[in-house]
Amino acid sequence: MFDLEPFPRRSFLKATAASLAATQIGPLIMPRAYSESESQPWYKTAYRRAVIDMHISDWDDKFLSEVDPNQFVSTLKKSKAQSIVLYCHSHVGLFNHPTEIGQQHRGLKGRNLTQVLIDACHEAGIAVVLYTSLIHDDWAFDHHPDWAMKTADGTPWGKGGRYRLVCPNSPGYREYVRSWTQEICEKFDFEGMRFDMTFWVGVCYCDSCQKRFTEEVGGEIPRTVDWFEEKWVALQRKREEWLADFASIPSGTVRKLKPEASVEHQSSTYPLNWTFGVAAPLIEQNDFLQGDFYGDALQGSFVRKLLEELTPNKPFAYETSFSVSLHDHTGKKSKDLLKAKAASSIADQAAFVFIDAIDPIGTVNPNAHERMGEVFEDLMGYYSNLGGERVRDVAIYYSLESKFDFRGNGSSVANPNRDDSHTEAAMQAARWLISNHIPFGVVSKKSLVDLSGIKVLVLPNINMMDEEEAELIRDWVRQGGSLYASGCTSLVTKTGRRHPDFMLSDVFGVSIDEPVWEDKEHYLSPTTVGRELLSEWTQKYPAYVKGD
Template sequence: MSLTRREFGLAGSAGLLGAMVPGAAMSAVRGEKKAKWYETIKRIGQTNLNERDPELGEPAKWAEFWASAKAQAVVLSISGPIAFYPSKVEFFHHSRWLGGRDFTGECIDAARARGLRVIGRMSPDHQWYDEATAAAHPSWFRRLPDGKPVLFDPNVAITCQMSDYFSEQLPAMLREILDRYPLDGMFTNGWPTAQICYCDTCRKIGDPKSAAYKAALDKRTDETLALFRKMFLNKNAAGFFTNSFFGGFGGGDVPWRISRSSSFSACDAQSRPKLEDPVWDGSIDAKIAQSLMRDRPYALVTSGYGSVPGNDWRHISNTTAESLSRMAQTAASGGVVWHHMLGMTQSFSQDQRWQELVKPFFNWLAANDIHFQNKRPLGKVGVVISPGSMEQYKAPAGNERAIAVEGICKMLVENRTAYDFVHANDLGADRLAQYAVLILPNLALMSDAQALSLRQFAQRGGSLISTFETGLYDETGKPRPDFALADIFGIRKTGERQKWNPPAFTPQSMHYQALKGTSPLTDGFGNTTWIAGPLWRVPLAPVADAPATYMPLAPGGPPEMVFANGGPTNEPTVVARQVGRSRLVYFAGDHDASYERADMPDLGRQLANAVRWTLGDDAGLTVTGEGLMEVNAWETQAGFAVHLLNYNAPNALGGRLRKPIPLGAQSVTLTLPSKVKMQRVDLLEAGKSVAFAQDGRTVRFTLPSVGFYEIAALVV
């Protein structure tokens, strides 16, 4: 089902007072440092050229669309397996349909004539493969254990990062391109990657799965990126050169290391990794990028074609609401919206349906640009992530590396709690100052320095929620005798992690938790004395006033035997305590992972109760009403903005999202970081203002309805 311009609710939004004031202009008015062009950019359009585009592609038509869509930059394929201009670099294969044209130059000229900046797309991972190239440069190509090249296509092979393709051929291409064309930025597609290669060069380094090989590959990556960046910035110091990340929690610490020197970041995830993933996967990717870049710009690439890995229709448009939702999630998470289609001829002549979604959305973003020029996020909850720890952690059987974080995200979205990711390598006091609560979802590997930063956060009055094996290993994966933060939480382990192990004759058996009295941690569990237990747990020594304790395995069948054989134990499954202003909750089980895996609401409620109790009166943002909705809040150039993403739609939890069902009234309470007087509250999708009440730093208002993606813009 397609969404029309009217259904998206764009009518009237462009007329809001102040909406047309660009962020850079407002910065100048307020006396702030003038931003670089890419620091305020919010809309990028990409069309990957294919080899046949020089035959029928129309650069003027392509550029005219992106200009009319109010894109601020376009991304153009300039290197990889195909040259779209008459290159003089040997073995840089010219398109067989080029016919002597400078198709690259025509595209750049058409874009610049319409005021569009141009970002070049390099593809270092692919090289044209034929007999002549293979014979002249066999070392360029990544090899399988049997010595055969790794082919992406009969005429395209995957390159080896350790070869002179990266140190000689790519610099020659880049040098020629930069001499010929005025590019505003560049990014590398599909690189860097953690390659596995058995070419002669790599065999001399060692086993491609060894630590020594990884160290050599990391060193090579850093050197190559530095070379490419220097070459580009020597030509255009006002631009940027960056690499792409693939999204998700993979890559270990490589994204963190590389992002230290990046002035702009591009996450090239494009779509949900699996059909069964929840729709808010785009928000997760954008928030990961935010944790890496903080106040530097980060983009999330969204594909406009029908693609989910394993089910790819890359030649045609995706007409569901999926790509539109992903672009909205990017904007709501503070990122740069970057839309991507394949083939100029395909996407501008053969199937143009994607344009019906992109153009209205980009126009709406442009009309309200000042409300997307963010200063800082206002969420009070930080979820600490450590992709490096996930890579090294020997997770229990059946546990995917990121499942604990995914369970926490699911719970926070369902409970409309605004949150950010905080990278475990970035736990300084200044970084953590904005948060009232930090969640540590099975942050198993933890250095002494990280433990100290978290302990100091609690000593300053911050609250912590921790799950399962958090802090039971040092940063190398070596087991600790006890939790790194045992003193903070008041806990002591009495054994190693355990899984429920039902007898073979009754596989439905499970274990449970016995509730102990009433408290904020048991809220919502009326009319029951026991609830579901997680699949894994760490045995703990007894503590006073534990909200819940472990119950032994209870048979699941036959029906006549479905009763508890033993009563509650004194082994805590949850420990909660308050020390000064700091509220501390530890879950002994993998509550977050079990919630993600099994969708047992008891576990989700326990986690949500912990968030509510630790936040107390410092929630920052609350949004009440019916429906599945993700919320974010930002301080902006114009004032403040509350973003509401409506996920109340078929296929939100798997598949491709259909048009969301409009939601009814939603009541919002926002606590401002400082006392400033609001002038009005504008609803950017609905195109109207609503009444509000302000009491000091607290602002309250009600949205009569929420369509697809609403933003309440609080203008100072």
């Protein structure tokens, strides 16, 4: 789930990277592949999970015409997955069951595919998490153009792209989401519900957003990025708040009507830049976090530790495609690569989720599930030992309000700077720690009250910090903790107010005369104390550094 035009969500992920009911699955109810009780929800024991993508439109009568529940579930069972993310709705906005709220996929000809597949999966002992798509909804966009997200010049977001976008602040769309969530809860029995694509793609200037901004902040929505301008920063805080407020509609509906079911929203956006508007307020709308990522081992290690820190309940889930990319559904990753990713998830106490995709006609390729079955079988002996707490000497501090770069000040919202000096610095710190075999974790503001066991706290370009964070860090240093800080850490508040000096200058032991945000060229020679670390350089032959 990282394919936005013109702003690809996967840029980070890649860089760092009816008639179907005619036959029964079997005469007996199979034992559950997962364990569930009143005190133990399904996700607590389901470490092997699957997704079968079904973003299939209905312009061709053959699409979804050959879905066979026997073939679907018998293929899924080969993977040894304990749960399945089952599509009842997708980015195209069509439902896979009869609906009085929206539009059913015409290729299904009135068949209740959602119910048939739920029954088949349950008979096989597989937990069902129903999939729906938020904000990315072609049908809603086409039938309700007044719901569309708008750019600064009034153009609808997503127009002409693969998927069209509707605004989470639109009253009509909010009621539409509440209504179809209620309908799904009343129609079906399931273990969980996943709401995908809960994020902004940029700043929206539709009438609903402008009205809400005027009422809650005042004036017009800013059109220039400026992280020192309190109105611009107020807009960003509101975008984070509004997104969580919107997410509370479907989450709250499920929790009211299906209190035993889990709720999750797409979580791979937490380490993405400010334009997505994903921050701490969204977390409480999830029972656990899961995110799909497509990058290298460094990215995987960092984001798993981040999700571990942020998730309301464990285990969190790490997700990636079985195929080489989500655009190539027949190109397979090697068994060794898949096993490495699944084993890395075990090392970080995460559930592993593989993504397959249904063929447009409705069949499932057995090759993917056979290979994943081999991968999970090889690792089966480890799952019973998962649990416990991470042992770490170092923690990287991650600030969900700092995912930008001050060098973007002055850029137009029509073409904004999306650089993120905080996440980049955090990833570089992770790279260094991994290369030196130093056990580390990732912490956020909620963990500052108890940093026991951590010897060093890394503050990587924390672009914005509040007084509470600064005081908690200061207290920890007084108790013997050591800091590494970079960039402008603790210079700017979360409202955009710039202090004359670092809030943590007393514990840093340094003050700032004049901050410089642009890259500068430097030559550094070691002091007596630093000679051991810079042994390759001298005052005559200093090290070259380009940075801020």
